[in-house]
Amino acid sequence: xxxxxxxxxxxxxxxxxxxxxxxxxxxxxxxxxxxxxxxxxxxxxxxxxxxxxxxxxxxxxxxxxxxxxxxxxxxxxxxxxxxxxxxxxxxxxxxxxxxxxxxxxxxxxxxxxxxxxxxxxxxxxxxxxxxxxxxxxxxxxxxxxxxxxxxxxxxxxxxxxxxxxxxxxxxxxxxxxxxxxxxxxxxxxxxxxxxxxxxxxxxxxxxxxxxxxxxxxxxxxxxxxxxxxxxxxxxxxxxxxxxxxxxxxxxxxxxxxxxxxxxxxxxxxxxxxxxxxxxxxxxxxxxxxxxxxxxxxxxxxxxxxxxxxxxxxxxxxxxxxxxxxxxxxxxxxxxxxxxxxxxxx
Amino acid sequence: xxxxxxxxxxxxxxxxxxxxxxxxxxxxxxxxxxxxxxxxxxxxxxxxxxxxxxxxxxxxxxxxxxxxxxxxxxxxxxxxxxxxxxxxxxxxxxxxxxxxxxxxxxxxxxxxxxxxxxxxxxxxxxxxxxxxxxxxxxxxxxxxxxxxxxxxxxxxxxxxxxxxxxxxxxxxxxxxxxxxxxxxxxxxxxxxxxxxxxxxxxxxxxxxxxxxxxxxxxxxxxxxxxxxxxxxxxxxxxxxxxxxxxxxxxxxxxxxxxxxxxxxxxxxxxxxxxxxxxxxxxxxxxxxxxxxxxxxxxxxxxxxxxxxxxxxxxxxxxxxxxxxxxxxxxxxxxxxxxxxxxxxxxxxxxx
Numbered sequence: 001x002x003x004x005x006x007x008x009x010x011x012x013x014x015x016x017x018x019x020x021x022x023x024x025x026x027x028x029x030x031x032x033x034x035x036x037x038x039x040x041x042x043x044x045x046x047x048x049x050x051x052x053x054x055x056x057x058x059x060x061x062x063x064x065x066x067x068x069x070x071x072x073x074x075x076x077x078x079x080x081x082x083x084x085x086x087x088x089x090x091x092x093x094x095x096x097x098x099x100x101x102x103x104x105x106x107x108x109x110x111x112x113x114x115x116x117x118x119x120x121x122x123x124x125x126x127x128x129x130x131x132x133x134x135x136x137x138x139x140x141x142x143x144x145x146x147x148x149x150x151x152x153x154x155x156x157x158x159x160x161x162x163x164x165x166x167x168x169x170x171x172x173x174x175x176x177x178x179x180x181x182x183x184x185x186x187x188x189x190x191x192x193x194x195x196x197x198x199x200x201x202x203x204x205x206x207x208x209x210x211x212x213x214x215x216x217x218x219x220x221x222x223x224x225x226x227x228x229x230x231x232x233x234x235x236x237x238x239x240x241x242x243x244x245x246x247x248x249x250x251x252x253x254x255x256x257x258x259x260x261x262x263x264x265x266x267x268x269x270x271x272x273x274x275x276x277x278x279x280x281x282x283x284x285x286x287x288x289x290x291x292x293x294x295x296x297x298x299x300x301x302x303x304x305x306x307x308x309x310x311x312x313x314x315x316x317x318x319x320x321x322x323x324x325x326x327x328x329x330x331x332x333x334x335x336x337x338x339x340x341x342x343x344x345x
Numbered sequence: 346x347x348x349x350x351x352x353x354x355x356x357x358x359x360x361x362x363x364x365x366x367x368x369x370x371x372x373x374x375x376x377x378x379x380x381x382x383x384x385x386x387x388x389x390x391x392x393x394x395x396x397x398x399x400x401x402x403x404x405x406x407x408x409x410x411x412x413x414x415x416x417x418x419x420x421x422x423x424x425x426x427x428x429x430x431x432x433x434x435x436x437x438x439x440x441x442x443x444x445x446x447x448x449x450x451x452x453x454x455x456x457x458x459x460x461x462x463x464x465x466x467x468x469x470x471x472x473x474x475x476x477x478x479x480x481x482x483x484x485x486x487x488x489x490x491x492x493x494x495x496x497x498x499x500x501x502x503x504x505x506x507x508x509x510x511x512x513x514x515x516x517x518x519x520x521x522x523x524x525x526x527x528x529x530x531x532x533x534x535x536x537x538x539x540x541x542x543x544x545x546x547x548x549x550x551x552x553x554x555x556x557x558x559x560x561x562x563x564x565x566x567x568x569x570x571x572x573x574x575x576x577x578x579x580x581x582x583x584x585x586x587x588x589x590x591x592x593x594x595x596x597x598x599x600x601x602x603x604x605x606x607x608x609x610x611x612x613x614x615x616x617x618x619x620x621x622x623x624x625x626x627x628x629x630x631x632x633x634x635x636x637x638x639x640x641x642x643x644x645x646x647x648x649x650x651x652x653x654x655x656x657x658x659x660x661x662x663x664x665x666x667x668x669x670x671x672x673x674x675x676x677x678x679x680x681x682x683x684x685x686x687x688x689x690x691x692x693x694x695x696x
Contacts, residue, residue: 036395039605060597067589067606069534069545175428186428232426240419248398249426 002190002210004272004293020266021048021071024258025090025129027083027121028097029076030057032244033137036251037096038065038074044255046262047072053086054097055079080120087128092261094166094254095121098138100245101237107140107198108326115333118144122151130157133261133298134164135275137254141165141197142323143330145276145287150334161298164261165276167197167289169246169253173232174204177225182211193229194289194305196326197276200319202230207309222311264294271295281305285320287327381619382408384449384488386442386480387456389416391604392496392611396455397424399612401431405619412436412445413456442480446487451618453525453611454480457497459602460594466499466557467683473497474506474690481507482514489516492523492618492655496611500524500556501680502687504633505644509691520655523618524633526556526646528603528610532589533563536582541572552586552631553647553662557683559676561587566666579668621651628652629660638662642677644684 024041028034029052038052042065050072052062062076077086087093098114101107118138125134130152138144145165152158170193179186190210195203204226206213213222228235236246257273264271276289281302293301308316383400387393388411400409401424409424409431411417421435436445446452457473460466477497484493489511497503504524511517533550537543549569554562563586565574574582593603614630621628628651636645636659648660665673 035605036398039395039609040398042605043609057597057600060593060600061605063593063596064603064605067528067532067535067593067603068609069531069538069548071545169426172428173426176426179428179430185430187430189428236419236422236426239422240416243416243419246423246426248394248401248420248423252398252402252427 004270007270019045020262021046022091022262022265023047023049023051023089024092024094024262025051025053025086025132027053027086027093027095028138030054030061031096031098032100032247033096033250033254035061036248037094037254039068040251040255041094041258042068042072042074043070044072044259044262046259046266049089050074051077051086051090053077053083083121083124084128087124087132090129090132091265092133092135092258093125093129094135094137094258096137096250096254097121100247101139101233102242103238105237107233108143108329110139111143111329111333114138114140114144115147115330118147119151119334122148123155126152126155126157130155131159131162133162133265135166135254135257135261136164137166137250139197140326141167141276142201142287142326143333146327146330147334149278149287150331154334159298160278161300163277164257165197165287165289166254166257167193167202167274167276168257169250170197170202170204170229170232171274172249172253172256174209174229177228177232178206178209178213181217181225182214184211192291192306193274194291195316195319196287196289196323198326199230199234199322200315201323201326203312203316203319204229205306205308205312207312208306219311226311226315260294264298265296267296270300277302282320285324285327288323379450379623380407381405381451381622382410382449383615383619384410384412384446384452384484384491386412386445386452386454387497389413389420390455391459391601392455392607394420395605395608396453396611397433398427399608400615401427401429401433403431403612403616403619405616405623406431408432408434410434410436410445410449412442414438442483443487446484446491449484449488449491450622451494451615452484452488452491453494453496453615455496455607455611456480459604460498460590461599462595464594466590467502467686469498470502470686470690473499473503474687475694477503478506478510478691478694481510485511485514485516489514489518490521492521492622494523494525494611494614494618496525496607498556499683500526500633501560501644501683502690505684505687506691508635508644509688510695513691513695518655519635520657522634523614523649523656524556524644524646525611525614526552526561526631526633527614528590528607529556529561529563529586530631531606531610531613533568533586536585536589537565537568537572540578540582543570543572551648551663553645554673554676555646555680555683556633558587558679559672560680560683562669562672562676564663564665564669566669567663576668583672617651618655621655621657622653624653632656634659639673639677642681642684643688645680
């Protein structure tokens with residue numbers, strides 16, 4: 001990853017990046033994640049037009065954000081009738097829409113509500129901006145990305161290079177937690193986090209962390225760190241005691257991912273990121289989060305996972321079944337169709 | 346990437362206003378960045394949360410102490426996962442307020458209730474006056490050297506409340522009590538840039554007076570780059586700036602007032618303040634402070650120079666054109682009344 005970033009820096013010196021600007025649509029802009037995310041995106045130098053869509057409250061959020069003295073033009077869109085206009089011409093669609101966890105819930109418990117929401121939005125994207133890059137935050141990501149892919153596929157517009165489940169928050173969390181342990185600036189820490197985006201499907205490859213974890217760390221401590229990264233989302237749900245899940249850190253991570261996408265889209269050379277994508281990286285798993293190289297057309301390369309130590313390999317094997325189950329659940333949801341889903345309620 | 350761009354943008358604005366040479370990035374990096382504790386009172390609220398996020402992303406903050414009467418543990422747990430070096434601590438409830446404030450260099454106060462449609466900022470007085478006074482008392486006790494930045498409305502009254510309260514405690518320093526009016530400047534910059542097709546990064550419009558309705562006085566004649574407006578356009582633009590807060594309250598239909606743009610503006614003001622504290626020269630912002638710029642008006646918003654001890658210098662108003670001179674005279678009675686309301690409240694409520 002460090003090598004890729006060096007290549008990117010060299011490339012940008014040779015061909016100084018003109019800040020290309022794009023239209024970005026946020027679906028779920030009035031929600032707990034959507035609002036701070038909209039604020040951060042309004043500050044992006046890569047966005048010319050920011051389209052804020054939700055089923056309620058968007059006029060207020062758009063009026064608020066539109067007063068910020070940065071270049072992006074903001075428009076609010078309210079309700080399903082306005083979804084087509086919100087999406088028209090979008091280059092990047094970011095989707096935090098849906099309900100968050102309450103204490104005691106897993107991300108999978110959100111499936112019933114969020115699956116339907118994501119399907120409807122996927123149908124909108126297929127109809128109105130089929131070539132846009134799509135970044136899905138709505139949980140359970142392990143299932144909502146396959147749902148989105150199935151809808152796009154049935155509409156004949158799926159391009160797996162441009163469909164992403166956002167896992168950046170896991171990477172951010174891993175970097176933050178490791179920096180506490182090694183005493184480094186968290187922005188100087190890099191650690192791959194691969195797999196999926198729920199509990200044990202989150203696989204931090206601590207053995208590949210830079211700087212490396214201290215040799216004095218015991219196996220129990222490394223296991224505890226891995227568990228902490230996997231359960232960090234739950235940590236916040238508990239701390240918020242029913243008031244929601246991670247919103248501010250999720251907005252921060254999503255804005256970082258959006259930034260990577262927009263720089264890649266604008267041709268700033270290869271951009272290194274992690275995201276949950278359609279993948280043949282792991283046999284038997286149609287979707288997986290790996291280190292990626294992003295370019296103008298989306299995913300240019302899915303990079304190898306690199307070496308895993310014994311603990312990581314063990315976790316990797318152990319989580320495959322759950323990840324596959326979540327993927328199948330998403331695919332079947334779309335296969336059954338809305339009538340069947342309604343009958344099943 | 347986002348963060349670096351924003352930082353440079355803020356610095357560029359500060360320097361273009363002062364018409365001083367831009368401080369090169371290299372020399373800013375070599376500036377000694379002191380450890381800076383920022384206390385945010387009202388951190389779990391509509392403004393507090395996005396503001397906390399922006400402060401967690403700010404490279405001049407070393408510790409961010411979050412206080413509210415409820416909800417701070419969740420906000421702190423959330424923010425602590427962002428991979429920036431800022432250390433986040435959470436304080437909940439009155440018993441923990443002292444610990445939150447101890448050692449703070451900068452205290453930012455968005456705590457209180459926002460407007461609902463139909464309300465003026467003054468309508469918030471009854472609820473928010475007491476909230477601000479309590480928090481300022483605690484600041485006066487625990488961190489009298491800190492710069493206090495007050496967002497809680499009505500700013501025209503809450504800043505005088507803060508000053509009188511600190512005076513009664515014997516710790517008042519007028520250089521350190523600041524009412525945040527930055528959102529009026531941000532709005533002015535946005536609207537003028539949009540109206541004239543300018544790049545927002547380049548536009549700076551000073552706004553003087555106060556922070557409510559007609560007391561908000563944008564000095565379009567002093568805008569950089571220079572813009573020309575007809576009298577009718579001037580009136581319309583001034584009204585648009587003055588009513589912008591109300592427009593958002595209406596658009597939110599009871600769900601609150603400006604939160605995200607307020608967080609953005611307050612974060613800009615906080616960064617300018619921290620730059621000033623760190624000794625960066627030529628940091629100018631408009632702010633509502635104790636002032637002698639207008640006779641018989643003890644508090645007034647104008648351009649101030651921020652320095653190592655807070656407000657280093659309150660600048661004059663510069664040249665006002667006829668429209669602005671008239672508008673200034675017209676709004677002074679409202680401003681004086683709102684200031685007096687705050688002074689009277691504080692004097693009636695000395696602990």
